[in-house]
Amino acid sequence: xSLAETRMTATxxxxxxDQPRTPRHIPDQLRSPLDRRLKSWxxxxxxxxxxxxxxxxxxxxxxxxxWNLSDATFNFTEKAMIAFAMALLIIAGEIDLSVASIIxxxxxxxxxxxxxxxxxxxxxxxxxxxxxxxxxxxxxxxxRLGLPSIVVTIGTMSLFRGLSYIILGDGAFRGYxxxxxxxxxxxxxxxxxxxxxxxxxxAVVYAVVLHKTNFGRAxxxxxxxxxxxxxxxxxxxxxxxxxxxxTGLMSGLASVCLTSRLGSTRPxxxxxxxxxxxxMVVLGGVSILGGSGSIPGVVIAAFLMGLVTFGLGLLNVPxxxxxxxxxxxxxxxxxxxxxxxxxxxxx
Amino acid sequence: MGLQPNASGGTPPVLALDRITKxxxxxxxxxxxxxxxxxxxxxxxxxxxxxxxxxxVKILTGIYQPDGGEILLDGAPVxxxxxxxxxxxxxxxxxxxxxxxxxxxVAENIFIGHAPRGRFGLIDRAAMQRRxxxxxxxxxxxxxxxxxxxxLGIASRHLVAIARALSVEARVVIMDEPTxxxxxxxxxELYLLVEQLKQQGKAILFISHKFDEIFRISxxxxxxxDGQFIASGRMAEVSEGELVQMMVGRAVDxxxxxxxxxxxxxxxxxxGYCHPTEFxxxxxxxxxxxxxxxYGLVGAGRSEFMQSLIGITRPSKGVTRINGRIRVxxxxxxxxxxxxxxxxxxxxxxxAILDMPIFQNVTLPSLRQTSKSGFTRMAEEFALARExxxxxxxxAASLDTPVGSLSGGNQQKVVIAKWLATKPGVIIxxxxxxxxxxxxxxxxxxxxxxxxxxxxxxxxxxxxIPEILGMSDRVIVMREGxxxxxxxxxxxxxxxxxxxxxxxxxxxxxx
Numbered sequence: 001x002s003l004a005e006t007r008m009t010a011t012x013x014x015x016x017x018d019q020p021r022t023p024r025h026i027p028d029q030l031r032s033p034l035d036r037r038l039k040s041w042x043x044x045x046x047x048x049x050x051x052x053x054x055x056x057x058x059x060x061x062x063x064x065x066x067w068n069l070s071d072a073t074f075n076f077t078e079k080a081m082i083a084f085a086m087a088l089l090i091i092a093g094e095i096d097l098s099v100a101s102i103i104x105x106x107x108x109x110x111x112x113x114x115x116x117x118x119x120x121x122x123x124x125x126x127x128x129x130x131x132x133x134x135x136x137x138x139x140x141x142x143x144r145l146g147l148p149s150i151v152v153t154i155g156t157m158s159l160f161r162g163l164s165y166i167i168l169g170d171g172a173f174r175g176y177x178x179x180x181x182x183x184x185x186x187x188x189x190x191x192x193x194x195x196x197x198x199x200x201x202x203a204v205v206y207a208v209v210l211h212k213t214n215f216g217r218a219x220x221x222x223x224x225x226x227x228x229x230x231x232x233x234x235x236x237x238x239x240x241x242x243x244x245x246x247t248g249l250m251s252g253l254a255s256v257c258l259t260s261r262l263g264s265t266r267p268x269x270x271x272x273x274x275x276x277x278x279x280m281v282v283l284g285g286v287s288i289l290g291g292s293g294s295i296p297g298v299v300i301a302a303f304l305m306g307l308v309t310f311g312l313g314l315l316n317v318p319x320x321x322x323x324x325x326x327x328x329x330x331x332x333x334x335x336x337x338x339x340x341x342x343x344x345x346x347x
Numbered sequence: 348m349g350l351q352p353n354a355s356g357g358t359p360p361v362l363a364l365d366r367i368t369k370x371x372x373x374x375x376x377x378x379x380x381x382x383x384x385x386x387x388x389x390x391x392x393x394x395x396x397x398x399x400x401x402x403x404v405k406i407l408t409g410i411y412q413p414d415g416g417e418i419l420l421d422g423a424p425v426x427x428x429x430x431x432x433x434x435x436x437x438x439x440x441x442x443x444x445x446x447x448x449x450x451x452x453v454a455e456n457i458f459i460g461h462a463p464r465g466r467f468g469l470i471d472r473a474a475m476q477r478r479x480x481x482x483x484x485x486x487x488x489x490x491x492x493x494x495x496x497x498x499l500g501i502a503s504r505h506l507v508a509i510a511r512a513l514s515v516e517a518r519v520v521i522m523d524e525p526t527x528x529x530x531x532x533x534x535x536e537l538y539l540l541v542e543q544l545k546q547q548g549k550a551i552l553f554i555s556h557k558f559d560e561i562f563r564i565s566x567x568x569x570x571x572x573d574g575q576f577i578a579s580g581r582m583a584e585v586s587e588g589e590l591v592q593m594m595v596g597r598a599v600d601x602x603x604x605x606x607x608x609x610x611x612x613x614x615x616x617x618x619g620y621c622h623p624t625e626f627x628x629x630x631x632x633x634x635x636x637x638x639x640x641x642y643g644l645v646g647a648g649r650s651e652f653m654q655s656l657i658g659i660t661r662p663s664k665g666v667t668r669i670n671g672r673i674r675v676x677x678x679x680x681x682x683x684x685x686x687x688x689x690x691x692x693x694x695x696x697x698x699a700i701l702d703m704p705i706f707q708n709v710t711l712p713s714l715r716q717t718s719k720s721g722f723t724r725m726a727e728e729f730a731l732a733r734e735x736x737x738x739x740x741x742x743a744a745s746l747d748t749p750v751g752s753l754s755g756g757n758q759q760k761v762v763i764a765k766w767l768a769t770k771p772g773v774i775i776x777x778x779x780x781x782x783x784x785x786x787x788x789x790x791x792x793x794x795x796x797x798x799x800x801x802x803x804x805x806x807x808x809x810x811x812i813p814e815i816l817g818m819s820d821r822v823i824v825m826r827e828g829x830x831x832x833x834x835x836x837x838x839x840x841x842x843x844x845x846x847x848x849x850x851x852x853x854x855x856x857x858x
Contacts, residue, residue: 026736028706028729030745213721214714221711225700231659231691232711232765233680291702 041285056311070191072310080302084206093290094149100273101160106255111173135248164267173265184261207295223290367416384550391565409433437518454479454492595841611635620665625651626828640819648828657682686772698762701751706732735764756787
């Protein structure tokens with residue numbers, strides 16, 4: 001008996017189209033979305049944030065006060081604006097470490113325009129526009145020349161802030177118009193600040209973009225497997241370029257808010273903020289290797305970092321020590337699930 | 348069937364495989380195979396892609412452990428639990444794609460893992476450099492042992508790989524497609540090297556698709572087919588035709604149930620496609636309802652051409668006409684728009700996004716259909732994914748499980764479903780059944796046949812002769828980046844395919 005014949009008898013015959021096919025049904029989902037949500041990273045983060053909230057309210061009598069809590073939001077609103085765009089960028093497998101320097105350069109540009117006597121709308125447009133330009137510069141270097149984004153943006157991190165230092169030296173821009181203060185110091189209603197409203201709106205917009213649009217799906221696909229995404233007809237370079245532009249624009253927006261809040265521009269503005277932004281994104285459950293993460297996670301991480309900073313501030317803990325706590329928090333929350341599964345595996 | 352391995356007589360073998368079996372999930376890669384390697388002789392292992400040659404190499408070098416059977420070294424059973432064991436037993440291999448280290452020097456590459464040690468156990472660089480130089484000279488390679496590997500050309504790299512294999516005291520040398528990347532002059536030098544190794548009494552296992560090489564340097568042959576031992580014997584006692592027969596001989600039409608489809612008008616016409624390095628002067632037409640096979644050896648430029656056709660790489664020149672109209676395709680997105688889709692060979696890297704759920708993989712190129720003004724709609728996505736995955740008889744727990752959790756065959760079904768969901772006019776399948784089990788293979792073949800019957804035009808790139816013969820209405824054979832032959836009807840036979848792909852005609856002229 002020939003080999004082929006043995007094979008034929010061993011092989012189940014595929015359905016013939018002339019016979020009615022009875023396809024086996026594949027369910028959409030086995031776990032309900034609710035079950036999935038309950039066991040997610042976001043739920044864990046929310047628990048930690050609640051614990052910090054409760055701890056804080058016991059630790060300091062000044063914590064549970066509407067105005068104090070409102071003040072606390074300024075700890076994270078500007079960083080979170082950038083973190084939303086950064087989350088998308090990191091999910092797509094890239095990173096932008098120049099964001100804090102973009103704030104400095106945008107702020108400097110706004111100062112120059114202000115000194116030339118232009119009104120608030122022009123100042124704001126300058127801040128946003130220069131952020132966008134910086135993002136375009138990063139994006140072109142990464143997508144057109146194919147350079148790794150971590151290297152490009154470490155370079156532009158020095159470049160952008162260096163330009164601020166050249167323009168300002170030891171000096172500072174002061175004397176922004178009174179109506180410019182609205183962005184960083186204004187309140188929309190009662191204790192809700194303008195910055196917080198911007199933050200909340202952006203949270204919704206970014207959550208919808210990432211989780212409910214074709215663009216968001218493309219971001220995940222690019223981050224998971226850029227080659228397969230390209231073969232699937234996704235314009236990978238265009239997606240990445242858009243994300244660099246968005247991150248630049250958000251840095252420009254954060255620069256408007258921060259400059260308005262401080263009322264002045266120094267070249268050292270927002271020094272080191274890029275790492276706090278990345279911390280927020282990673283704490284929010286975004287994989288630093290790209291491909292996964294969510295906006296709700298980043299929102300909760302923003303609140304968590306704000307709560308910890310504020311609580312420690314009320315206890316008169318100095319800034320340096322605070323950064324130690326933030327670092328420990330990051331390592332702790334990230335190590336927790338891994339330790340947990342290892343413990344379960346050990347039994 | 349076939350000769351018994353011992354029938355050919357002579358000296359006892361240095362290394363022998365006795366009824367070796369190796370099974371992977373869903374595939375029996377080796378089924379009780381025999382192989383004998385004799386001192387001072389070259390044995391050629393002959394078989395199609397998927398015959399089990401690479402698996403044998405991995406078992407001989409300790410990378411895979413056999414599930415059954417014995418490895419006999421000088422007649423005594425041995426176990427190669429790891430690559431080091433095989434190395435100590437004197438078995439060394441020059442692989443198809445030898446792993447070398449770009450940033451290290453030539454000498455470091457040759458001696459990595461077994462560098463000569465000096466005082467305090469530190470690497471004795473001077474000795475390493477010297478011995479590397481000796482080995483390189485002995486194989487006639489003009490390569491500086493101190494040079495960085497990165498700076499070497501592909502042929503020099505290959506010589507480094509050979510030197511590395513010879514840097515251990517080898518009794519058995521395995522050469523897996525050693526000439527694939529070499530020029531004619533370098534191949535001649537390699538033949539001299541093989542002669543030298545024979546003189547030194549080494550047993551050589553030679554694996555090649557090129558029949559002229561096999562006849563030129565081998566003393567013995569062993570033929571595998573679909574993981575089974577078919578025959579072995581002395582080269583002098585066999586003809587080329589007999590070898591091809593043993594290699595491919597199976598009742599092809601029975602496995603591949605191609606239904607008659609009515610072939611319609613011209614759908615795709617490609618003229619003058621050229622690329623600076625990969626292919627040149629590709630011209631063909633594809634008709635409605637036709638399955639056009641592309642056969643060739645690995646590296647003949649088939650995938651490179653297909654990827655150029657869908658805009659992954661840009662050709663230096665060439666025109667694509669679809670339904671008579673010229674279409675410029677600069678990216679896969681353009682190709683999808685033009686109705687040409689490509690199912691790549693490398694499922695894990697190019698085809699599927701393994702960490703993403705099945706339904707999102709299926710809808711990725713079709714998001715425009717399932718979404719509304721840029722917003723995704725889950726219900727439509729699940730519906731589209733279900734329609735196509737069920738048509739392909741996918742086996743999965745649910746549509747939101749990651750593709751990476753499926754078996755190879757089911758992953759391939761997801762990738763094919765993904766492309767069919769775009770409702771293309773032309774589908775290019777690159778090695779559509781590579782590495783998937785026989786049951787899924789049959790399902791994919793049957794489905795291809797059905798698609799053609801529905802008026803879809805199919806291009807199938809395949810290195811498996813039975814698949815090509817069983818499925819194709821017409822076959823284009825490529826060799827070294829060019830179309831070597833276009834075959835149909837009575838011209839189609841395993842022998843003609845192998846001859847055109849390997850350029851066997853040229854051997855007679857050269858001899």
